Amino acid sequence: KAHRRDEYRATRHAASPGEIGLPSKRFYRQRAHANVFSDHALSYPEKPEAWNWRELYPGVAQVGQEVQSAEDSPQNGENITPAAYRGVEIADIGCGFGGLLFALSPLLPQTLILGLEIRSSVTEFVQEKIRALQGQARKGDPTSSTETETETATLTPYQNIACIRSNTMKFMPNYFGRGQLSKIFLCFPDPHFKHRKHKARIVSPTLAAEYAYALRVGGVVYTITDVEDLHRWMVDGFSANPLFRRLGEEELEGDECVRVMKAETEEGKKVERNGGTKWVACFQRLEDPPW
Amino acid sequence: MNISRFNPSNSDIPEHTGNGIQPTTADSDDERPGKRQKLSAKTETPSYVLSVTISNDRNHIVAITAEDKAVRVFEVEKTGELKELSKRCMFKRPSTVELSDDDSTIFVGDKFGDAYSLPLLPAADFIPKAQVSRTETQSKPAASLTTVHTAANRKILEAQMKAIDAAKPKEGLPFEAKLLLGHVSLMTDLKFVTLENESGGGKRRSYLVTADRDEHIRVSRGPSQAHIIENFCLGHTEFVSKLCFIGKGRYLVSGGGDDELFVWDWLQSKLLRKVDLRGPVEACRGAGEDSSSANASVPDRVPICVTGLWRYVVSGSECVLIACEGVAGIFLLNLEPIFNAGASPQISWTTLPGNLLDTVVSESSIVVSVDGIHAKNSCSVVRESVEGQQLCVLKPHGDGATFDVDDFFTDSNERRETNRDQIDKTKVAERLYTTGLLRKRRGQEGESGDVEEME
Numbered sequence: 001k002a003h004r005r006d007e008y009r010a011t012r013h014a015a016s017p018g019e020i021g022l023p024s025k026r027f028y029r030q031r032a033h034a035n036v037f038s039d040h041a042l043s044y045p046e047k048p049e050a051w052n053w054r055e056l057y058p059g060v061a062q063v064g065q066e067v068q069s070a071e072d073s074p075q076n077g078e079n080i081t082p083a084a085y086r087g088v089e090i091a092d093i094g095c096g097f098g099g100l101l102f103a104l105s106p107l108l109p110q111t112l113i114l115g116l117e118i119r120s121s122v123t124e125f126v127q128e129k130i131r132a133l134q135g136q137a138r139k140g141d142p143t144s145s146t147e148t149e150t151e152t153a154t155l156t157p158y159q160n161i162a163c164i165r166s167n168t169m170k171f172m173p174n175y176f177g178r179g180q181l182s183k184i185f186l187c188f189p190d191p192h193f194k195h196r197k198h199k200a201r202i203v204s205p206t207l208a209a210e211y212a213y214a215l216r217v218g219g220v221v222y223t224i225t226d227v228e229d230l231h232r233w234m235v236d237g238f239s240a241n242p243l244f245r246r247l248g249e250e251e252l253e254g255d256e257c258v259r260v261m262k263a264e265t266e267e268g269k270k271v272e273r274n275g276g277t278k279w280v281a282c283f284q285r286l287e288d289p290p291w
Numbered sequence: 292m293n294i295s296r297f298n299p300s301n302s303d304i305p306e307h308t309g310n311g312i313q314p315t316t317a318d319s320d321d322e323r324p325g326k327r328q329k330l331s332a333k334t335e336t337p338s339y340v341l342s343v344t345i346s347n348d349r350n351h352i353v354a355i356t357a358e359d360k361a362v363r364v365f366e367v368e369k370t371g372e373l374k375e376l377s378k379r380c381m382f383k384r385p386s387t388v389e390l391s392d393d394d395s396t397i398f399v400g401d402k403f404g405d406a407y408s409l410p411l412l413p414a415a416d417f418i419p420k421a422q423v424s425r426t427e428t429q430s431k432p433a434a435s436l437t438t439v440h441t442a443a444n445r446k447i448l449e450a451q452m453k454a455i456d457a458a459k460p461k462e463g464l465p466f467e468a469k470l471l472l473g474h475v476s477l478m479t480d481l482k483f484v485t486l487e488n489e490s491g492g493g494k495r496r497s498y499l500v501t502a503d504r505d506e507h508i509r510v511s512r513g514p515s516q517a518h519i520i521e522n523f524c525l526g527h528t529e530f531v532s533k534l535c536f537i538g539k540g541r542y543l544v545s546g547g548g549d550d551e552l553f554v555w556d557w558l559q560s561k562l563l564r565k566v567d568l569r570g571p572v573e574a575c576r577g578a579g580e581d582s583s584s585a586n587a588s589v590p591d592r593v594p595i596c597v598t599g600l601w602r603y604v605v606s607g608s609e610c611v612l613i614a615c616e617g618v619a620g621i622f623l624l625n626l627e628p629i630f631n632a633g634a635s636p637q638i639s640w641t642t643l644p645g646n647l648l649d650t651v652v653s654e655s656s657i658v659v660s661v662d663g664i665h666a667k668n669s670c671s672v673v674r675e676s677v678e679g680q681q682l683c684v685l686k687p688h689g690d691g692a693t694f695d696v697d698d699f700f701t702d703s704n705e706r707r708e709t710n711r712d713q714i715d716k717t718k719v720a721e722r723l724y725t726t727g728l729l730r731k732r733r734g735q736e737g738e739s740g741d742v743e744e745m746e
Binding site: 213 | 496
């Protein structure tokens, strides 16, 4: 079985991105839990400034260069600033097989989205799928590849997403500086039912401080789970931190991200099939109080 | 000088206790002469003292102990005896302890990366919170039948649902304690600092600075707003084990498993300088080898582990004293060149009669405790005869960069002697040299345990 896996992956690696089809999940399955306290064999940047995130978004790097050579000021308004200057702004922590990434990519084409996943095989699947989708998009629309050379700094489809292997509970500050992110997604995290394992949950009052650090004022943390107990736990965790305010139902109504998170994530679909309940809670980052 | 007659009202009280890792049974810190006796009388299995700190008013001593995960507060009596006032057992083993400026609050960092604040003297009227709500939620499984599960997990869930066991809910700590912040990594050091008149605002601001095994140094606001992270000082590539403030708290020196010490303008999370430590450490080891243990072949690249950093002022200039694990020497870094943006700072060193374990700095002198059981510069080779000279007084040499071993505390205590014979010498290293274990084993880690198939 392992042999077939390796063979499959090797042939995919040999093929050029334009020719390969989407990867098949069954060659990338991995146990659903990972020990967040172990050291693993992770590589991570020393600090955010030392992290070459441009490498992950090759299309963006090109666009960025174009803009730079045209001497465009990066400071002409928040929304006009090309993604290449703003860096990663959305983090999908525990992105799994990447359902949310692929759904968000066309919704927010000018924003760089990064999926972070601790399981190596699953990360590889998402990376493969991104590569394949980017290749297909280029093939289907040959003009898009030349578009980077024109003055419009737009990205071709799926060039604003990337996925890396990381343990965010330990190393989030190594990737994101203070107030860098506008949205953080925590979708269907490992519930860790045992009381003894609760420290391994992705949300805790102490970790909320780290999410608050990485989020800019006004940024939002999106959480969703099918486990009521975990939902309450996450609500408690963020509510305990005065830097977060829970968004009410009516505030979330128009938010496309919530809809996508409910419908497009892999786990979300599974829960749908099982007829389970999905619990959503979103929290907005408030300003630091004076002291 | 006889340590059992140590008088705390004496003017020559050392300024600060170090945070070394020392077993109580081989206690060699001059500030806690009576404690060993008390502990061995009370508990069957000895609990080892991990770290000790003394209050600014010199009236209290706070110690954290390993086996019982306890924070113990002692009162220093006029006679020099220590009286245990309280013993509070935490959830996880404490790893570092610090007192606030006004001595009212103890800060404890633990093995799981959490930091708590406890009052030094617990209020008598504290009633532990009864966690009623948790009891109710706990009596039913967290998952439901519609939860996405593997077949095996579903079976377990069904079994759980059948047996509505009255599992004991986890109770809160039976004393006043506040969770301040948490790392997802072993917390190696925690420091509390108050800055005065910073940027002319005239405001006093307190910060908690914490370090962990995953190379982070985190700056959080003081206890009332500890949930707000001000910044991180990142740059270490190995664990960080010790932090030390200098320049009235403006600058921070950090050390750990890296070959360099880092000097930070920590409020700006700006690295000012890296100072090479490997060169001096290797030179010091080499010098030690010539004189005593020529046979003990030291491997070429011994990893460096900083086990102690102490602020020390010599003739008006600020310095940091440095201890490294298993190195029979003390190192001195003069920081004036860094403040004045001058020449690159150098670390000077002085060899000692044994591996440096801990240091206490007073205005006039430095007292160091050295390992009398292991050979110089070795964490494993046991000496043939145990050296009696385990506490030395150091006096600065004329050049201000090195020290002379000035005096030894003679060991006249009979009880000490008998206790020492009972120690299994081979086990001592397990207690004394634990900092090196923080190092991650890189490279030899396969993914085999990582990749498990689901179906």
